[in-house]
Amino acid sequence: MSSDNVFDKVRQCVASVFTLNTDMISLESTFETIPNWDSLGHLRLIMAVEEAFSIRFTTEEIPTLLSVRLLCDTVAKYLG
Amino acid sequence: MVEIEHLTRELLHASVGEICEVELEAVETSGGTYRHPWGHEEFTAELPGKWTYSRVMRDTGRIVGFLVMSDKVAPGGMHYLHAHRAAILKGVRRPNLLLDTYHDVFQEAKKNGLKWFVTKQQSYHPAMLLWYTRVLGCTVLKERKDIEEFAGLLPDTVKVGGDGKIVAAAAGDSEGQYFIAREF
Numbered sequence: 001m002s003s004d005n006v007f008d009k010v011r012q013c014v015a016s017v018f019t020l021n022t023d024m025i026s027l028e029s030t031f032e033t034i035p036n037w038d039s040l041g042h043l044r045l046i047m048a049v050e051e052a053f054s055i056r057f058t059t060e061e062i063p064t065l066l067s068v069r070l071l072c073d074t075v076a077k078y079l080g
Numbered sequence: 081m082v083e084i085e086h087l088t089r090e091l092l093h094a095s096v097g098e099i100c101e102v103e104l105e106a107v108e109t110s111g112g113t114y115r116h117p118w119g120h121e122e123f124t125a126e127l128p129g130k131w132t133y134s135r136v137m138r139d140t141g142r143i144v145g146f147l148v149m150s151d152k153v154a155p156g157g158m159h160y161l162h163a164h165r166a167a168i169l170k171g172v173r174r175p176n177l178l179l180d181t182y183h184d185v186f187q188e189a190k191k192n193g194l195k196w197f198v199t200k201q202q203s204y205h206p207a208m209l210l211w212y213t214r215v216l217g218c219t220v221l222k223e224r225k226d227i228e229e230f231a232g233l234l235p236d237t238v239k240v241g242g243d244g245k246i247v248a249a250a251a252g253d254s255e256g257q258y259f260i261a262r263e264f
Binding site: 037038046 | 174
């Protein structure tokens with residue numbers, strides 16, 4: 001899967017979890033720029049991304065995935 | 081910038097009104113799936129280790145969250161951390177704030193020779209149960225119905241296996257609760 005495709009899917013997850021339009025979300029979006037990205041919102045996003053890509057992040061990774069870019073980079077590692 | 085600090089007896093007595101407001105907001109913003117709010121009496125109750133292992137979160141001086149924990153003793157004498165109550169004001173919630181607070185307490189508990197953390201989570205709040213398991217790294221202990229063999233130890237106790245690991249727990253109060261634990 002190309003990095004553009006990963007970004008598109010992650011962006012859809014973020015939009016769906018936080019009820020936003022996809023065009024409001026960029027690679028630079030973080031928990032500080034997206035409303036309601038709190039602890040439980042973060043967990044909902046993690047679950048949505050895991051489901052979208054059929055992967056499972058580790059307990060150590062979850063707290064670090066605080067931006068769209070970090071999510072995309074980590075998903076890409078799982079996809080090889 | 082939110083800062084984490086010890087909840088001392090003096091701080092609690094001086095700020096109990098502020099802490100009750102955080103608790104009340106957490107209850108009110110939880111969509112009715114939460115809990116009966118704690119008041120002055122519950123917050124000021126003395127518990128073993130409470131003033132060592134409880135924390136408040138401050139944002140520019142204002143108390144915006146708390147984590148109340150204590151040191152409990154399992155049958156056989158093993159001490160473990162137990163979380164009683166946690167809440168953060170909705171406006172300052174962010175990923176990892178509660179996690180960082182827990183890690184701060186775990187670090188101190190580890191220095192004092194404790195190895196285990198245990199808490200109860202209501203089954204009607206599945207998102208928090210998921211947070212404890214996926215983010216804090218806890219596992220769900222055997223359910224109460226499976227551990228009737230030590231029901232005589234109620235209320236609220238844990239069972240320690242031969243290898244020193246907490247393997248099960250029981251609550252003396254309501255049904256519909258999960259016990260979750262992790263070694264640190």
